[in-house]
Amino acid sequence: MEGERAAASETEGRTWAGAHFDALLESPLDALLVVDARGRIRRVNARLEALLGYAREELLGHPLDCLIPERYRAQHARDQAAFFASPRARPMGSGLDLFARHKSGAEIPVEISLTPLRAAEGDLVVAAIRDLRERKRSAAELARLGGVLEASLNEIYLFDARSLRFTFVNEGARRNLGYTTEELRVRTLLDLTPLSHAELRALLAPLRAGARRSAQLQTLHRRKDGSTYPVEVHLQYRPEGAHPETCLEAEDAGVFVAVALDISERVRAQQALRESAQRAALHVEKTPLAVLEWRLPDGLLLAWNPAAERLFGYTADEAVGKLRAEQLLVDDDPALRALLAGQVAPTGERGTFRNRTKDGRLLLCEWSSVLLTDEAGRATRGAALVMDVTARQRALEALLSAQEEERARISRDLHDGVGQALTALGLGLNAALDNPTPEALGALRRLVAETLEDVRRISRDLRPALLDELGLEAAARRFVRELAESSGVRVDLLVHLPERLTRQQEIVVYRVLQEALNNVVRHARAAHASVVLTATRARVQLTVEDDGVGFDTSRPPTDGHVGLLGMRERLELLGGSLRLESAPGRGTTLSARLPLGGRDART
Ligand SMILES: Nc1ncnc2c1ncn2[C@@H]1O[C@H](COP(=O)(O)OP(=O)(O)OP(=O)(O)O)[C@@H](O)[C@H]1O
Ligand SMILES: [Mg+2]
Numbered sequence: 001m002e003g004e005r006a007a008a009s010e011t012e013g014r015t016w017a018g019a020h021f022d023a024l025l026e027s028p029l030d031a032l033l034v035v036d037a038r039g040r041i042r043r044v045n046a047r048l049e050a051l052l053g054y055a056r057e058e059l060l061g062h063p064l065d066c067l068i069p070e071r072y073r074a075q076h077a078r079d080q081a082a083f084f085a086s087p088r089a090r091p092m093g094s095g096l097d098l099f100a101r102h103k104s105g106a107e108i109p110v111e112i113s114l115t116p117l118r119a120a121e122g123d124l125v126v127a128a129i130r131d132l133r134e135r136k137r138s139a140a141e142l143a144r145l146g147g148v149l150e151a152s153l154n155e156i157y158l159f160d161a162r163s164l165r166f167t168f169v170n171e172g173a174r175r176n177l178g179y180t181t182e183e184l185r186v187r188t189l190l191d192l193t194p195l196s197h198a199e200l201r202a203l204l205a206p207l208r209a210g211a212r213r214s215a216q217l218q219t220l221h222r223r224k225d226g227s228t229y230p231v232e233v234h235l236q237y238r239p240e241g242a243h244p245e246t247c248l249e250a251e252d253a254g255v256f257v258a259v260a261l262d263i264s265e266r267v268r269a270q271q272a273l274r275e276s277a278q279r280a281a282l283h284v285e286k287t288p289l290a291v292l293e294w295r296l297p298d299g300l301l302l303a304w305n306p307a308a309e310r311l312f313g314y315t316a317d318e319a320v321g322k323l324r325a326e327q328l329l330v331d332d333d334p335a336l337r338a339l340l341a342g343q344v345a346p347t348g349e350r351g352t353f354r355n356r357t358k359d360g361r362l363l364l365c366e367w368s369s370v371l372l373t374d375e376a377g378r379a380t381r382g383a384a385l386v387m388d389v390t391a392r393q394r395a396l397e398a399l400l401s402a403q404e405e406e407r408a409r410i411s412r413d414l415h416d417g418v419g420q421a422l423t424a425l426g427l428g429l430n431a432a433l434d435n436p437t438p439e440a441l442g443a444l445r446r447l448v449a450e451t452l453e454d455v456r457r458i459s460r461d462l463r464p465a466l467l468d469e470l471g472l473e474a475a476a477r478r479f480v481r482e483l484a485e486s487s488g489v490r491v492d493l494l495v496h497l498p499e500r501l502t503r504q505q506e507i508v509v510y511r512v513l514q515e516a517l518n519n520v521v522r523h524a525r526a527a528h529a530s531v532v533l534t535a536t537r538a539r540v541q542l543t544v545e546d547d548g549v550g551f552d553t554s555r556p557p558t559d560g561h562v563g564l565l566g567m568r569e570r571l572e573l574l575g576g577s578l579r580l581e582s583a584p585g586r587g588t589t590l591s592a593r594l595p596l597g598g599r600d601a602r603t
Contacts, residue, residue, distance in 0.1 A: 030128040037084045037123050051131055052134030053103035069101050084123055087116030092127070100129060108138055126451040132360060154259050155221075158188070161208060161237070161254035164188040164200070176262060178224035193219045193233075204256060204548065207237040223261065230267045231260040290365075290386040292325065293372070294431075296342040298377055302510045303383070311365075311388055325382070330354040330362065339369050342379045352389060362391045393572045400469065402566040413458050421451040461514070475499050476513055487521040490548075492530040499535045501603060502537075505594055507572045508540055509533070512592045515563045516544040524548025535596065542592040544552040550582045566591065 021092040025032050031048035035041055041059045049056055052067060059066075068076050079093075092098065092112040099107040109132040117124040149156050155173035169184045177184075177192065190197060206212040220228040228558045236257045284291045284303075290311045293303035304319040312319070312328055324334075325340050331354055339349055346372040355363045366387045371379040425447050463591045466475040473495050484491040501509065513531065520529045526548030533542050557564060568578040577593035 008292065009095070009261070015136060032129050033064075033067070033127045033129060034117070035064050035080075035125050035127065036121070041067075041260055042121075042124060047427065051102075051108065051129065052100060058103075068102055070101070079124075083114065083116075083125060085090075087123060089113070089115045089124065109133060112355070117188070133417065135308070135553070154261050155231070157258040157260070158255045159258065161204075161256060164190070164256075171317055173260070176229070177221065183224070191223050194222075195219060203235060207235060207256070210252065211239075211436065219261070221262075230265045233258055233260045233580055234264050269433060286586050289302050289387075290388075292386060293381050293383045294325040294340070295381055296371075299326050299340045299382075302381060308386070311357070311386065312355070318358075325384075327387050328355050330356050339367070340382065343369050344369060344382075353510060354565050355386075363388050364393050380507070385579075398565070398569045399573060402562060404557065405560075405562045410461070412459060413454075416453060417454045421447060421454065425451065466502075467506055467510050471511060472501060473533075475510060479510075479518065480531060483517050483521065489521055489526055490528045491517070492528075494530075494532045494534075496534045496542070499537055499540075499596055501540060501596065504575060505540065508574055508576070509540060509592070509594065511570060512542060512567045513544065515567050516542075516590045518562060518591075520544065520546045520588075522550065523551070526587070539596055540594045543589065545587065545589045547587045550584050550586045552584060553580045553582050554568065 003497075025034075025043060029047070031051040032043070032045045033048055035039060041064055044054075054144060064076075064080075065073050083215065090113070091113050093504060098112055100108050100110045101110055102113075110374065111130040111132055112335075114130045115128070116124045117126055125428050139197045149168070149174075150170045154170075155176055156168070156170040157166055157173060159169035165188055166184050169179075169181060174181065174184065179187070186270040186532055187347055189195065189200060190198055193200075195203075203215050203217065206214055216232065217235075218230065218232050221231045222228050237254065250258060270477045284305045287305065288307055290308035291305040292301060294301050300321065301319050301323050302321070304314070304316040308319070309315055314323065315596055316362060324373055326337075329336060333353075336353055338353065348368060350366065350368045351365060352366045357363060366389050367384045368387075369382055372381040372383055374380045385429035425444060428440065428444045432444060443570035450496065456565045464477055466510065470478070474488050477493060480491050480493045513533070517529065517531070518524055524546045525563075529544065529546040531542070531544050533540070535541070564578075564580070571578050571594060573593055579591045579593075580588065582588035
C-alpha cells in the first residue's frame, strides 16, 4: 500500500489536460510522442511528424511498432511493459544506440527520454525524441578536424586564455619540440619561446579584446634538448573555446590558437642570400676590375665601383646617373653600340675598345659584358667588367721589339763573329795550301775550335736546349759553371726549386740569369758574383749580386742596350718584376721575382 501510494504521488500533477496539454506539446524543441500502456500512439507533435515523415492521422491510435526498427520491436515490447509496471522519468535505453524508424524505412539515430503521465484514460508515457544526426555529424566532423590538426606538419597549439596552459598540442609540435603530451600539459608558450610574460600578454590582449583578429610574429622555439629553431607563429582567439573531445583540459571557454611554422629553411635561405649579396658587394668593392652597370637603352650609368673610379678617374658621384657608358669610349663602332644598347648575346660578349679617362688619357680596355634581366626576363641593364689591357698591349709590343733586337744581335754575331772567322779560315787555308807549315795549320785548328765555340754560344743563347732536357736547375748550374770557367769570375750558386715551373717561367728565369751574368762578365769587372735561385709555392726569386764597379741605375740605357729592358719586360709579362740596386764602385744586385701558378703565369 505504501509503495503504491508513493508511485501514485510521483505521477500526480502530471495529469492529462486535454487541449491545454496539446498546446504544451507543440512548444518544445524535441519531437514528442505520447503512448499508452497498450503501446498505442495517443499524441504526437509537429516536430515528430517532421522527424519521422508521418502525418498525425497516420499515427494516432496506431501501435507504436511502426516507429521502431523491426529488430528492436520484441525487446521494446518487454521494456515498455517494465516501464509501465514501474513508471519513472528516465532516459530510454541508456548506454545503447537508439534508432527511430522513418516512414521511408530509414533509421534515424535518436536519444529518447521518457516521462510517465497519469491521465483519465490511464497511464501514459511521454517520449521526447531528439534527432542525433546533427550531433553525430558534427562529432564526426570534429574528430576529422582533430585528425587533420593532429597530422598537420605545422605546430598547432590551443591554450587556455586565462592560464595560458596548453589544452591541445598536435603531433607536429610534439615531434618538433621533443616533448610528450604529458610534458606539454604543464607548460605554456612562455616555456617554448624567449618571449617574456609581458610581451606575450601584450600580443594576446588585443586578440582577446577582439581589437585584432590575428597576430603574427617570428620567434624561436626551444626544444626539450635546449636547441632552438626559428618559427613563424600565427595567433588567434576563439571565444567559444575548443570542443572538449580535442582538448586536454578545458578551463575556460576562450582559447587561443597558435599555429607555428618551422622556418629554419627559409631563414637559412635568406641568410645565404644575404651573405651572397654581401659577398658579391664585397667582390665588386675589392676587385681590381672596373665594374659598371648601365641602364638600357640609354646607357646611363647605374653602378660604378672603386676600381672604375681608379681606372677612369671619375668618382661614383660623378659617374652614376650623370655619365652614359658611351662617353667612356673613344671610337664609335657598331659592335660597341650594339653592346651598350643591350643587343648582345645574353651569355655575354667580350671586346677590346679604346677608352678615355676623365683627364683625357687613352686606355685600351677589355670589356666583358652581360645583360641583366628583370623578373619578366626583359633586359633592363647592361653590366661590364672592364680591364685595362694597355700595359699588356705595351708589353707585347715591347716583347716583339725586344725579339727584333735580339735577332739583329744574333745576325751581328753571325756576321761579325762566325762570318769573319770563316773568312779568316778560308784565307788561312789558301795560304796553308801553298805553304803548309805546322804553325799555320795549328793556328787554323785553333781558329776552327774558336769558331765552333762561337757557334755553340750563339746556339746556346738562341735556344737553351739544356733547359728542355735537364730543367731549370741543371741548366742554370751548367750555364754558371761554363761562364765562370770561360770568364774567370768566381760565381757562387745556390739553387732551391721545390716547385715545378711552367716552361714559359723556366725560359724567362733562365734568360734573366743569362743576361744578368753576361752583364757581370761584360761590364762589372767583378772578381766574385753570387747567384741565388729559390722558389716557394707562390713565387720564384732570382738574385744576382756582384762586387764590381756598379753603375748609375737612374740613367736610361743608351740605344741598342736592351738587356735590362728585355729582362724587365719578360718578367712583367708573366706578372713578375725586376729590381736593380747599384751605385758606381759598390757592385750591383739584381733581383727578379715571378709569381707561380695563377692565370698570369700561363699567358
Ligand atoms: N752588373 C753590372 N755592373 C756594372 N754595370 C752594369 C751591370 N749591368 C749592367 N750594367 C750597365 O748597364 C748598361 C745596360 O745594360 P744592358 O744589359 O741593358 O745593356 P748592355 O749589356 O750594354 O747591352 P745588351 O743589349 O747586349 O745587353 C750596361 O751597358 C752597363 O753599363
Ligand atoms: Mg746586357
